[in-house]
Amino acid sequence: MNIKEELYKQCITYVNNRLQTIEEIISSNQKALQSETKSSAGDKHETGRAMLQLEMEKAGQQINGVVKMKETLSKINLKGSSEVAHLGCVIKTTKASFFLSISAGQLIVNNENYFAISVSSPIGRILLGKKEGDTFVFNTTKQTIKEIF
Structure with missing residues (x-):
């Protein structure tokens, strides 16, 4: 398996793990909401329900983020090669190596270390459209692109 395919596979695993975690949180919160019974301390009960509801909304937003990550990954063509940095490229610079895909971290x-970064991240926006030999500055550090594949 080549480097790009392995990075892609790790991004898929990252997204699936994240989705599973969020689903577990939602399930746990749903059970907690159902088991919350009206107690004599009415205000405390309402506060607890409101907190759980906020957690559910937050988890819903996180699921939307995961769906967007899956959509981004589905657009990646692992076979193509290009001289210009684009979604799905591996970019090696004098300081680090990047996989333009989703924000999945190291x-x-x-x-060998690679950083899975989104094309909409600050470094992703800088790298997009660059060619081998191009230089750029990120966080006051000058880097040169050694290789794109």
């Missing part, structure tokens, strides 16, 4: 392939 991934390791063949004992």
Whole structure:
């Protein structure tokens, strides 16, 4: 399996794990909401329900984020190669290696570190459209693109 395919696979795993965690939170909150019975301390009961409701809304927003990540991953073409950085490219610079995909953080392939970054992240926006040999500054650090594949 090549580097790009392995990075892609790790991003899929990241998204699936995240979705599972969110679903577990929702399930747990639904059970808590159902088991909340009206007690003599009415205000305390209402506050608890409101907090659970807020948690459910937050989890719903997180699911929307996961759905967007899945959509982004579905647009990646692992076969294509390009001289210009675009979604699905691996970009090696003088300082780090990046996989333009979703914001999944640090991934390791063949004992080498890669950072899965979104094209809409600050560094992703800088890298998008760059070519091998191009230089850029990110967080006051100058970097040169050594390789794009």
